[in-house]
Amino acid sequence: MSSAAATRPVEFEDVQGLVRFGYRHLTQACFLLLRVKNADAARTWLANAPVTSAIARKPPPRVAMQVAFTSAGLRALGMADDIVEGFSAEFIAGMGSDESRARRLGDLGASDPALWQWGAAQRMPHVLLMLYSVPGGLDVWLRTVTAQCEAGFEELACLTTSDMDGVEPFGFVDGIAQPRVDWDRQRAARDEEQFEYTNLACLGEFLLGYPNEYGGYTDRPLLDVERDPTAMLARAEDAPDKADLGRNGSYLVLRQLRQDVAGFWRFIDRQAGGNPALRRKLAEAMVGRTMEGEPLVRRTRQAIVGTEDPLDSFTYRDDPAGLRCPFGAHIRRSNPRNADLPPGDAGFISRLVRRLGFGADALRDDLVASTRFHRLLRRGREYGGGEDTGLHFICLGANIARQFEFVQNAWLAGTKFDGLSGESDPLLGHRMPGPDGTPTDAFSMPAASGPDRRMSGLPQFVTVQGGAYFFLPGIRALRYLAKVHP
Amino acid sequence: MVVAALAAGRESSLRQLLETMNVTPGVVDPSNALLPFVAFERLHFARFALLDDSTLGDLEAFGLPRPRVPLYLTFLGECDGPREAQLAEFAERAGQGLRRIFSHCQGFDAAADLLAWLMAHDLPVAVRYVNWIGRTVQQIRQESALQRALSSRVPRGVADAVDTDLQAMRHELVAFVQAELSAGRLALTPPEPTPPGWQLRNSIHVFGVPLIGLVVLPFVIVLLPIFIVLLRSHEIRDPEFCPRPSRAAVLAMQRLEDHDVTNSFTALGPVKPGLFRRWLLQVLLVLIDYACRHVFARGHLARVRTIHFARWVFLDDKTRVLFASNYDGSHESYMDDFINKVAWGLNLVFSNGFGWPRTDWLIKGGARRELRFKYYQRGHQLPTQVWYKAYPGLTLSDLARNQRIREGLERGDMNEAQVLEWLALL
Numbered sequence: 006m007s008s009a010a011a012t013r014p015v016e017f018e019d020v021q022g023l024v025r026f027g028y029r030h031l032t033q034a035c036f037l038l039l040r041v042k043n044a045d046a047a048r049t050w051l052a053n054a055p056v057t058s059a060i061a062r063k064p065p066p067r068v069a070m071q072v073a074f075t076s077a078g079l080r081a082l083g084m085a086d087d088i089v090e091g092f093s094a095e096f097i098a099g100m101g102s103d104e105s106r107a108r109r110l111g112d113l114g115a116s117d118p119a120l121w122q123w124g125a126a127q128r129m130p131h132v133l134l135m136l137y138s139v140p141g142g143l144d145v146w147l148r149t150v151t152a153q154c155e156a157g158f159e160e161l162a163c164l165t166t167s168d169m170d171g172v173e174p175f176g177f178v179d180g181i182a183q184p185r186v187d188w189d190r191q192r193a194a195r196d197e198e199q200f201e202y203t204n205l206a207c208l209g210e211f212l213l214g215y216p217n218e219y220g221g222y223t224d225r226p227l228l229d230v231e232r233d234p235t236a237m238l239a240r241a242e243d244a245p246d247k248a249d250l251g252r253n254g255s256y257l258v259l260r261q262l263r264q265d266v267a268g269f270w271r272f273i274d275r276q277a278g279g280n281p282a283l284r285r286k287l288a289e290a291m292v293g294r295t296m297e298g299e300p301l302v303r304r305t306r307q308a309i310v311g312t313e314d315p316l317d318s319f320t321y322r323d324d325p326a327g328l329r330c331p332f333g334a335h336i337r338r339s340n341p342r343n344a345d346l347p348p349g350d351a352g353f354i355s356r357l358v359r360r361l362g363f364g365a366d367a368l369r370d371d372l373v374a375s376t377r378f379h380r381l382l383r384r385g386r387e388y389g390g391g392e393d394t395g396l397h398f399i400c401l402g403a404n405i406a407r408q409f410e411f412v413q414n415a416w417l418a419g420t421k422f423d424g425l426s427g428e429s430d431p432l433l434g435h436r437m438p439g440p441d442g443t444p445t446d447a448f449s450m451p452a453a454s455g456p457d458r459r460m461s462g463l464p465q466f467v468t469v470q471g472g473a474y475f476f477l478p479g480i481r482a483l484r485y486l487a488k489v490h491p
Numbered sequence: 492m493v494v495a496a497l498a499a500g501r502e503s504s505l506r507q508l509l510e511t512m513n514v515t516p517g518v519v520d521p522s523n524a525l526l527p528f529v530a531f532e533r534l535h536f537a538r539f540a541l542l543d544d545s546t547l548g549d550l551e552a553f554g555l556p557r558p559r560v561p562l563y564l565t566f567l568g569e570c571d572g573p574r575e576a577q578l579a580e581f582a583e584r585a586g587q588g589l590r591r592i593f594s595h596c597q598g599f600d601a602a603a604d605l606l607a608w609l610m611a612h613d614l615p616v617a618v619r620y621v622n623w624i625g626r627t628v629q630q631i632r633q634e635s636a637l638q639r640a641l642s643s644r645v646p647r648g649v650a651d652a653v654d655t656d657l658q659a660m661r662h663e664l665v666a667f668v669q670a671e672l673s674a675g676r677l678a679l680t681p682p683e684p685t686p687p688g689w690q691l692r693n694s695i696h697v698f699g700v701p702l703i704g705l706v707v708l709p710f711v712i713v714l715l716p717i718f719i720v721l722l723r724s725h726e727i728r729d730p731e732f733c734p735r736p737s738r739a740a741v742l743a744m745q746r747l748e749d750h751d752v753t754n755s756f757t758a759l760g761p762v763k764p765g766l767f768r769r770w771l772l773q774v775l776l777v778l779i780d781y782a783c784r785h786v787f788a789r790g791h792l793a794r795v796r797t798i799h800f801a802r803w804v805f806l807d808d809k810t811r812v813l814f815a816s817n818y819d820g821s822h823e824s825y826m827d828d829f830i831n832k833v834a835w836g837l838n839l840v841f842s843n844g845f846g847w848p849r850t851d852w853l854i855k856g857g858a859r860r861e862l863r864f865k866y867y868q869r870g871h872q873l874p875t876q877v878w879y880k881a882y883p884g885l886t887l888s889d890l891a892r893n894q895r896i897r898e899g900l901e902r903g904d905m906n907e908a909q910v911l912e913w914l915a916l917l
Contacts, residue, residue: 094735094738094741097738098738098742103742103745103746104746105742105745105746105748105749106745108749108750109749109821109823196856196859217861219830219859219860219861221860221861221862223862224735224862276649276650277649277650278650280650283649283650287649326915345831359794360793360794360835361786361793361794362787362791362792362793362794362795362796371794371796372796372797372888374794374831374832375827375831375832378827378831406823407823407827407861410823411823411824411827414821414823414824415820415821415823415824415827419820420752421752421819421820421886421888421889424888424892426886426888426889426892439751439752439884440518440750440751440883440884441751441883441884442884443884450649451915454655454657454911455647455655455657455660455911455914456645456646456647456660456914456915456917457647457915457917458647458648458649459647459648459649460649
């Protein structure tokens, strides 16, 4: 880990653009799920496929294409087993692969992988082709691309999207909070405790081949240089004698989440008893923001590193009892916004006391900490409208287990999050009783003047229709895997 | 904790027998025919695990001899009161089932006294951690029933009036509980007095260990520079060995996990060879045992609030250490707590284990080397064939909350703020 290596600038031309941009101006998009039909033809196309890089262009591109692979896809393209085994265990196994993962992710009942439209068993995609376009251009772009690649692939599904102008189907402004990726590599590449919540995240949290928040490199396939005789791949920063197949790549999590919009509002209407102000208040308490996106807690006076958006400038430090934003609100669960130690004086003794777990008398103090290791870079798109509508949830990260799976399991699906009991995420929960029969279908809102207000009998509002873990390679790695390697 | 070597050729038969105690792998039948756990009212947790340690081969990777140790069966549990009494109760009420299980072990004589055999195979525990010393199974169950009864009684609808008279609400709830208690639908048994013998031993321990520390302090000061030199030279030289565990092995353990809000963890590994690590580990475990008994006995082990019980036990002439715990949440959250909250504490003990990620100054590095630590930890974990918990669905934060609810109920008058705080718990 030499300092020269650590300051090596990011090669944007080697990173797929989605890591850096959300392509908000490309309002049309569709996601093709493909299976390899003819590996030779597939590789031939991939070797020159017009993948959009992360270089900032003026004017911005009018169309974009991104390519990602499941582990089954890498194998179908002929990647050697021992190289595939260099990827993370979660990626290799896949999202819908086994019952224990389904238990952890809360994919039970109506969200059981056995019922998915795609992503499990025989309906496993090999390649995800993400196509984006300015308004009106998607049809032509889709036809162009499918004509190019149809010799190598067959279509499993085409996930369409709808431009809802930044509002998700329930009616809330979405996609506000995002970690700021440290593209300039300002953060020192070392294991250092953070005493304040920061929104600036190490590059290695999202891109493989760079140091992460622990100052370490996430495992990914590192190849002997003989397997890369023409030096198509970059050399690894942490192992200069190895070719880094992961560098500038990321894992991409895709989940098709169908939203029962009518059921959501019907339930809230019943709870509110026809009171329109209460109706809105309840829905906003479940989300943790107003429908316009304003957080329910007050903004912080001090600036948060890595955040300029006023809608994102807050923590829950001034709301320890959950009176403004309930503990179980969706955004409080998905990003608790805290530092490595509970707040307190900067003195050595004070920190020592807190490190030993004292000075945290309140029931839920310090149950949840160190948010920075569990950040998700979200790139989802809404789909449908009317009856069949929802979100194609997409997030990027370098460690699926520590990022997506942890957040989904411990924070969202968890029925004991932050000292709560009997409830999971108010939007995403499956509502099935726990193994011991205790209900999980409540939502509680702490009140300043009495016991918690509580809604119970929440129905399931969101059903998983499909999902998979993909590897979104760097562009050099993409060209490398398009070649046959014995 | 009973540990016994398996008789030759009996492993697969034992595995099959243990599996009959489960409904499905990872989910015990609490009233199973062999050992109906639920019938033992002082029992918090219990488990059977085969100590099939594949990491002994790690030593060979560095040219060190592989220890010849038998395959053990361990039976361990956490109970209220003395363990001798619990073992006697097991032997008396489930003797037949236990005989069937332990007949797979070397030297077991079905005709001999079972209790004497169990006691003879009971290993001393080097460190025992209890989240809340003195909280009994009976108390946990009664307080949970109290919480459920009160919780369903509280007016908390979203459209209900907000400006209620809190004192009146509390009085109404207290009266409700009184009525339920008289009707026998709830019970709140007063805690039994702590046995005087326990108190005496505890007091001797609380002062005795620091006193001994004071006596040896001059030697410690004199030897400290030598210790530091030795420690650093070991830390630099000690091999690190954290290969990624096979996906099949991890999946086999994941299949047993997350059936309840609490999980079990059983891990085993060799101590680093040489006297330095062996002695250092013993001294550290004495200190940690002291901290667990007298400092961290009230709801948290340093910053970790999710461990119900944990223990370290030496095996095979102190060449191996077994660690067993019961924790809330999934395995990934457990590791997250370990790394982010108590990596220093983990390093103190486990850096004396063979292959542990490299530490600096005994507490730095180590578990903070995220992936290596995660691989090491999973690599040393063993599947727990049978695992019982007396209060499914309840986490430690539930237990702590329910305990506070009861305290608030049994208190006399409260001011407005105290009532509010109490009502918020329900």
